[in-house]
Amino acid sequence: MTRLELRDVRKSFGALKVLAGVSLHVEEGEFVSILGPSGAGKSTLFQLLTGAIRGEGEMRFDGAPLDGARFAFMPQRDALMPWRRVIDNTTLGLEVQGMARRAARERVAPLFTEFGLAGFERAWPAELSGGMRQRAALLRTVVQQRDMLLLDEPFGALDALTRAAMQRWLEGMWRSHRWTALLITHDVREAVLLSDRIYVLSARPARVVREVAVPLPRPRTESAALAREAAAIEAGILDTLLGQPTPINDHPMENRND
Amino acid sequence: MAIGESIGAGESPPSRGRCPAGQKGSQRVERLRPLRSKMRLAIYVRRPPLACRPSPPQEGRSAVIAAFAKLAPATLAFALLLLAWELYASLGGIAPTVLPAPSRVLAQAWENRAALAENTLPTIRATLAGFACSLIAAFVLSALVDFLAPLRRALFPLLIASQTLPLVAIAPLVVLWFGFGLLPKILLVALVTFFPMMVALVEGYVATSAEISQMLAAMGAGRWRIFWLARLPSALPYFFAGLRISITYAVVGAIFAEYAGAAKGLGIYMLSAKNNFRPDLVLAAVAVSSALTLALFGLAVLVQLLAMPWERAGRDRKTEPSERRS
The missing domain is CATH 3.40.50.300 (P-loop containing nucleotide triphosphate hydrolases)
Structure with missing residues (x-):
């Protein structure tokens, strides 16, 4: 199709x-x-x-x-917000869609292991390496569940x-x-x-x-x-x-x- | 306060207490876990568990020592200056009504502490009230200007012109128009503190990363949403830079206003001490106003540290978290 x-x-x-x-x-x-x-x-x-x-x-x-x-869009640089913890960066798209923050976190949290970010939920983006930042950006992109x-x-x-x-x-x-x-x-x-x-x-x-x-x-x-x-x-x-x-x-x- | 502070107790993320691969200390976390849950602390994965972080164990103490080491040259220079002044004033045969020694200033300040305190309180009140008004005005106007570009072109020349007014001439006029109450002081403090914060905020909004804005727009966020989620937080570092500048003007602005006319306050206290040929009391009041400014400055730095915890996280990061592949 x-x-x-x-x-x-x-x-x-x-x-x-x-x-x-x-x-x-x-x-x-x-x-x-x-x-x-x-x-x-x-x-x-x-x-x-x-x-x-x-x-x-x-x-x-x-x-x-x-x-x-x-579309769920992932820009060239990771565009993580330095003032949001990693988990709150990954829920950004869901929050913009109107989902409550708590519900958005519950949706995203189980995916952290698969994206190699387990244990860094409450880290700041500045504490991540380049690859981890990019994986967080991809996680933020895919959880939006766009087409x-x-x-x-x-x-x-x-x-x-x-x-x-x-x-x-x-x-x-x-x-x-x-x-x-x-x-x-x-x-x-x-x-x-x-x-x-x-x-x-x-x-x-x-x-x-x-x-x-x-x-x-x-x-x-x-x-x-x-x-x-x-x-x-x-x-x-x-x-x-x-x-x-x-x-x-x-x-x-x-x-x-x- | 900080975004997402309320993730709350009761949830149990899969990663709790586990160290990211390649970092040591998981045993210690195992030991801590029962204690933590017993104390019902909701701070679990606030960061990678403490034992996983690469910071040296004596970080707190060495930081204090480092801070003192940093302060030592300034303290020494200040002490030497006071010493030279003390020696010059006491051995040079200069009348204390012309140049009092620091020891005399200190002694007189202590003797007149009740009067000093009584006059300091109105100054603090005027400073804080004026600064609060200025802060609110800066946020509201900067946001308006960010949404309405023509307003920016209309307002900025006026604001810049307001910074060219000589305070010495304006202060008595403002007192003439608005009396001896709190209002003229608020206005004068706002006049000297508003501009740096306003400019900093407007520039901070503009400095928002284009990629973040574009991404938010692609997510479906509107203009207001983008302002709230991206432009305002982006402006915070700029805002605090402006805040640190303007807060050093605030006390001076209040004293100027009082100098031009007030019932009580450090400004009027200085004026009457001068008229009574008491430079020691003038200097005592000056020392109090300096201390006030320094305290406010310290407060601003503290608020910045608390409001922007990610700044420290970025600076603290010495070693890269280990890279993992799944």
């Missing part, structure tokens, strides 16, 4: 064309990634989906025009080792929960490890230049044979990305760790 469907979505800021007709779809229980160079307009796409900005083109959810409150997750480069600000650990962890979590998810990333390996399908965007103005299915069995980190297949897919995607004409000062695969 198709949940999200975009047809020819366009967006310009004044004379600056950011999205030049993006079409994509996400099925129920599918993990889809949008991969593209920095500044390609990936985040603009998410802002369109969450309703922060308006654009042109058609956005449908479950066949009907997209209305609000379909679909929007993950905006969730591991972009982590060091390489923690990022690799978090990617494996997220793959494991996804295997048991089968969230319908749309991930924005510029990390090819991350996209191949996590996704069922990958949309490769061009540099600005963005359009889909390639759609890559990743038919590898999960878990994908177990065998050497799988790693070789994954590497072949990665190489193909990199060729697509680097084959595009890009501005000299704007290397398409640079990491934005700001």
Whole structure:
């Protein structure tokens, strides 16, 4: 069943064309990634989906025009509130939905073990490591029980080792929960490890230049044979990305760790 | 007070008393658990259990020693200054009606302690009343300005102009208009303390992380909700910075107002002591007003520590909690 469907979505800021007709779809229980160079307009796409900005083109959810409150959104940096304890950060979405704080805590508390945060319920975010903060942010996102997750480069600000650990962890979590998810990333390996399908965007103005299915069995980190297949897919995607004409000062695969 | 202080007794989270992996001390927690439940303390997972935290055991004592070590140079400098003054005043042949020695100031202050106390109370009252009004006005107006951008453009030039008024000239006028009661003092204290807090709050709201605002909006929070959940708490560190600045003006503002006209108060006490050629009593009153300001400043710092416990948590964190994979 198709949940999200975009047809020819366009967006310009004044004379600056950011999205030049993006079409994509996400099925129920599918993990889809949008991969593209920095500044390609990936985040603009998410802002369109969450309703922060308006654009042109058609956005449908479950066949009907997209209305609000379909997505649980996880921003680039963890966006944990330093003045709320970890448990109160994770209940934030439920509280905004109008759930009483106590009930929201009871809903969230049993999930702390699975998210590797047991014992840190009443810690402050400043007391957590980068990976733990990101897991808390993901917990805050998934407990909202929306129809679909929007993950905006969730591991972009982590060091390489923690990022690799978090990617494996997220793959494991996804295997048991089968969230319908749309991930924005510029990390090819991350996209191949996590996704069922990958949309490769061009540099600005963005359009889909390639759609890559990743038919590898999960878990994908177990065998050497799988790693070789994954590497072949990665190489193909990199060729697509680097084959595009890009501005000299704007290397398409640079990491934005700001 | 602090968010979520009321998680309450009776609930039993799965992690109670258990140490996060990689940290020692679980045995000690096991030992503490019956004691804790017997005492019905509701503080269980307030943080990772105490024994799991990486802090050194003598943290309290070493912190006190460190605080004293930090204060020592300032104390020494102050003592030396007083000593030099004492020697100069007593050995230099200067009349006590011109420059009294610190010892004389102290002795006279003690002798006139009843009069000093009697005049200190109205000053404290004027300071606190004025500061409270100023605080409320700063919160209300800053929130209004945050919601209505045009109001900000209308108000800020006026507020900045208000800071250019020479207090010496304004104080007698305010007393002329509003009499010798509490009102002119409240107004003058508010005039000197309002601006730093107002500016700090408005800048604090603006400093709210865009990602947090965007995330709240995606969750479906409205403008007011975002203000309450994100903008106001984000402004707290700014607010306390402004508060610490403005609270040092508050006592001085009250004394200025009293100087211009009052029945009782440190300001009027200083004025009459000066007119009676008693610089020792003027200085005694000055010492009292300094002590008042320092006490208020200390109070502001204390309130900040209590209101923003996460600040300390961030500073205290020396070692990373162990990273775990599931």
